[in-house]
Amino acid sequence: MNTDQNQTNRDADVIVVGGGNAAFTAAHAAATRGRSVILLERGSEDMAGGNSFYTAGATRIVHDGLNDLKSLVEEDPRHATTVVPPYSADEYRSDLEKVTEGKNDPELTEVLIEEITPTLLWLKSLGLKYRLMYERQAYERSDGSHLFWGGLHVGNVGGGEGMIEDHTRVARENGVDVRYSHRAQELLTDKSGKVTGVRVETPEGELELHAESVVMAAGGFEANPEWRKEYLGEGWENAKVRGTPYNQGDMIAAALKIGAAKGGDFSTCHSVQWDALCENNESNRELTNRLTRQSYFLGVLVNRDGERFLDEGADFRNYTYAKYGKEILRQPGSIAYQVFDSQIRPMLRTEEYDMPGISVETADTIGELADKLGINREGFTTTVEAFNSSIDRSRDFDPTIKDGRSADVTPPKSNWAVPLEEGPFYAFPVTCGITFTFGGVKTDTHGRVLNEQGKWIEGLFAAGEMLGGLFSENYPGGTGLAAGCVFGRRAGCLA
Structure with a gap:
C-alpha cells in the first residue's frame, strides 16, 4: 500500500512484526541504541511468543568446553563432574553443510558461526538466562558424572516459556511498546518504494502504524494448510502444527507483494516425530515440546505393515530428528510406532515419554503388541526377528558416541542397535509434527x-x-534459535 505519510509523524522509529525470539532480539538491539520501538504480536498476551514459546530453548553455539561456558550458563552443582566436549566453528560449519546437503547460504552461515556466542553473551548481559541442558543433551554415566553429546549443550532457563518471559521483561525495561492482538498484514510504502510502516488488524479495527524501519520476524507458513500443500506437497495439509497457530505466511505474502525476492527452500521444512493420538496435540501451550518423541534412535520405528522404513541410528538425534517427520507422513495413515523393550525404556527422555496423556501401548510379547496396535502381526514379528539376529553384538552399546553397534538389515540401523528381547514391550504412536518452514524472503547478511x-x-x-537461505532438507538442532538471535540483533542494529 502506497502512502505519503510524513516521517516526522511516525509512531516509532522501528516497528518489529512478531513476538518470538528473533523479534525480541531485534527489538532489544534497536531499543538499546536509543530507537523507539513498537513490537506487534498477533496473539493475545496468553497466546504470545510465536514458535519460540513451544521450544526447549536449545541454542547451538561455538565454545571451547565447560570452562568456556561458565561465563554464560547458570551455576549447577553437577558442573564439577560434567564433561562438555568443545564445539568448534569448523564443526558448526560442517554440520550445517552436511544436514542441508550443501544448500546453506555460505555467507549467512559464516555470520551465524562467528556471532552466535557473543550474541548470547550480549543477551545474557541484558537479562536472559541460560543453562546446560542436562535432561536433553547428556547421559549420566555409571560413576555419576555426566557427558554431553551432539554439539548442542546450552538452552534457556525455563525452556521456551522462560525465554519469552525473559525477552518480554527485558523489552519492557528498555522501553519497547509491546502490543498484543495486533496482526500486521500489509506493508506501507512511499512513492519511492521505501517501507514506511504496516497496516494492522486489532480487536478495535484496522489501523496504520508508521516508522522509519520495519523488521519482519513473524515466522514462516507452517500453520497454513493451503500453503503447506502448495509448497511442500500433497499430504502436508495433514501434518500437526507443533507451535503457534499464527504463522500463516502473512508477512511473507506482504513482502512479496511489494517486490521482495523469495529466499531459501520453500519445498522442505523442519518436521519431527510427534505424539499421534494424544488429545490436543497441536499448538499445546501446556505440554509444548513434550509432545515430541526424540528417543527413537534407541529403538526401532515401524509402520502399519510392521516394517522398518529408515535408519533410526544414522547419526546423533540432533542431526536427524528434524527430517524424520516427513518420512512418517509418507507411511500408510501417516503414522508409525517407536518400539522399545524393558532394557531401553528407562533411558527414554522422562519429560517426553512420561508426559500426562501420552499415547502408548504395552504388551508382554511382540505379537501381542502388534495386535494391540492393530498393525500386521506377521510383518512386525518378522521385522523384529530379523533385526535382533542381525545385530553386531561384538560392539558395546554407548549412546554418547556413534558406537557402530549396527543391525545388518534393510534399512540398516547404523548405531545403537539393541535387540528387542525383554518384555514388556512399549510402542509409542507418532505422526508428523511440523515445526517451521525453510522458505522466506531473501536478505543480505544484515537482514536487509x-x-x-x-x-x-x-x-x-x-x-x-x-529469513530464507540457511536451511534446506534438514537442520542441526538449535540453529533456528541461534539464527534468530544473530540476525535479529543484526537487523535491530541497523533498523
Missing part, C-alpha cells in the same frame, strides 16, 4: 530484504524463520 534485482527494499528487514 532484497528485491529480485538484489537491491535493498529501503526500510525493510527480516529475521528468524522469515
